[in-house]
Amino acid sequence: MKDIQDTTGIQAAIIEAFNFRHACKVFDPERKISEPEFATILEAARLSPTSFGHEPFKILMIQTPEKRELLREFSWGANGMMNGTTGQLGTASHFGIILASTAQTMTAGxxxxQDFYRQVKQLPDEVIEIFNGAYGNFQQSDHKITTDREISDWAGKQAYIVLANMMTTGALMGIDSCPIEGFQMDATSQALEEQFGVDPKLYKPAVMFAFGYRAADPEFPKTRRSMKDTVSWF
Ligand SMILES: Cc1cc2nc3c(=O)[nH]c(=O)nc-3n(C[C@H](O)[C@H](O)[C@H](O)COP(=O)(O)O)c2cc1C
Known part of the structure; x- marks a missing residue:
């Protein structure tokens, strides 16, 4: 692959942001992300692409220390147990969970x-019929996504696109982040229902995230496979 001349400097800025981003384990608890900057991160989430444009996710922001503590026991990837700190839960400026929609809402038809097509996508009835047919075929035949688990896993895939866009947006503004999958699914679902009023028939936890400013530089340098081992061209 030939190098492309970076006439605008945008490419360098993007790669710099990707090198800047790392999975931040401990944030500086004194430094808070400004409201407009975090609003930009959330806007990147909201504008993210989703399969069929169905937006099968919701974001819960968990900001009070009391509410965060409700997650600590079973969120081993965010509670600092690996490094003897209060972890991302205790130090992040912003902490949240992306919820994935379930079969109840995301089954074709x-x-x-129907309501979403009308209210959000503003589609006329004849186009809604086309969507119902195409999405039904996609679920039942093309991808065979029909069980509760398959549908919420599919919604979870969309949640990860949202998460990636949020982290890149943050990195472009010099804001650190951490994606967090280190939590017990059953205990998290139960806490979400009992403590945060999330209806488990409608949403399941997909992934958590933390944003803030690093307390220290990353402990280890970034490692990745070579481009040659990562991409095959035909
Ligand atoms: C979906 C996902 C879940 C992750 N879960 C955790 C987690 O629970 N706790 C944590 O400290 N890091 C977590 N990580 C961070 C990864 O370990 C990290 O991204 C990877 O080792 C590459 O390092 P880098 O992001 O610093 O380049 C997660 C990353 C991803 C993408």
């Missing part, structure tokens, strides 16, 4: 989707 659901009442929710």
């Amino acid at each position: 659901s009442d929710y989707l």
Whole structure:
């Protein structure tokens, strides 16, 4: 692959942001992300692409220390148990969970989707019929996504795109982040239902995230496979 001349400097800025981003384990608890900057991160989430444009996710922001502590026991990837700190839960400026929609709303033909097509996508009835047919075929035949688990896993995939866009947006503004999958699914679902009023029939936890400013530089340098081992061209 030939090098492309970076006439605008945008390419360098993007690669710099990707090198800057690392999975931040401990944030500086004194430094808070400004409201407009975090609003930009959330806007990147909201504008993220999703399969069929169904937006099968929701974001819960968990900001009070009391609410964060409700997650500590079973969130081993965010509670600092690996490094003897209070972890991302204790130090992040912003902490949240992306929830993935379930089969109740994301099964083709659901009442929710009919309403969503009309209210959000502003589609006329004849186009809604086309969407119902195409999405039904996609679920039942093309990808065979029909069980509760398959549908919420599919929604979770969309949640990860949202997460990636949030982290890149943060990195472009010099804001650190950490994606967090280190939590017990059942205990998290239960806490979400009992403590945060999340209806488990509608949403399952997909992934957590933390944003803030690093307390110290990363302990280890970034390692990746070579481009040759990562990409095959035909
Ligand atoms: C989906 C996902 C889940 C992750 N879960 C955790 C986690 O629970 N706790 C943590 O400290 N890091 C977590 N990580 C960070 C990864 O370990 C890290 O991204 C990877 O080792 C590469 O390092 P880098 O991000 O610093 O370049 C997660 C990363 C991803 C993408």
